[in-house]
Amino acid sequence: DIVMTQTPLSLSVTPGQPASISCKSSQSLLHSDGGTYLFWYLQKPGQPPQVLIYKVSNQFSGVPDRFSGSGSGTDFTLKISRVEAEDVGVYYCMQSVQLPYTFGQGTKLEIK
Amino acid sequence: QVQLQQWGAGLLKPSETLSLTCAVYSGSFSGYYWTWVRQPPGKGLEWIGEINHSGSTNYNPSLKSRVIISLDTSKNQFSLKLISVSAADTAVYYCVRYGGLPVWHFDLWGRGTLVTVSS
Secondary structure, three states: OOOEEEEOOEEEEOOOOOEEEEEEEOOOOEOOOOOEOEEEEEEOOOOOOEEEEEOOOEEOOOOOOOEEEEEEOOEEEEEEOOOOHHHOEEEEEEEOOOOOOEEOOOEEEEEO | OOEEEEEEOOEEOOOOOEEEEEEEEOOOOOOOEEEEEEEOOOOOOEEEEEEEOOOOEEEOOOOOOOEEEEEEOOOOEEEEEEOOOOHHHOEEEEEEEEEOOOOOEEEEEOOOEEEEEOO
16 A cells, blocks of 8 residues: 655644645655646545645645645645635545555644 | 435444445436545544446455445445444545546545444
């Protein structure tokens, strides 16, 4: 299985300040089709996860521009340029290059 | 608007069989993989397995010996059975649609069912 490791496991951020989450995979997430299948999901309190970013750096429709993803191979980052109160929750990276699909442990974002 | 509605027993004793069903309302059953994901209380997400409209399945190797995912296309429903449960199987179980554009992803989630295993 591909192990996904996130750091930090928790963040406390003042509104308007940036935040960054790292995700490292135990194997390259580069598929033979040339795509890198790394996703970011946000699970808000009491809700199922919702997708934010696909294939490392692409925002899904409706996701605010303050969310961005970057990285390649085995190292990836999710950045929030200016944290807002509605961003609280747990962020998960996930790989779908290989079965079984696996998630990181999650990073809990709180507002100061 | 497509919705997933799930149901099943929420309290089991060790060694019993977990059984959950998920119905797909107002949407096509074909062209997707129908998936189960679980989340132990306060912990992260674990992919359990998936099935497509023709019945082809994939399972997480860590659970493969105990899991059966099946479907009933006439009812637009798919189901999860997990045999011989233990306390370690206590979790919120989500049914999830895997598909969508521009790249396949977990795009539609059920509300989740908390299954507690306790003697």
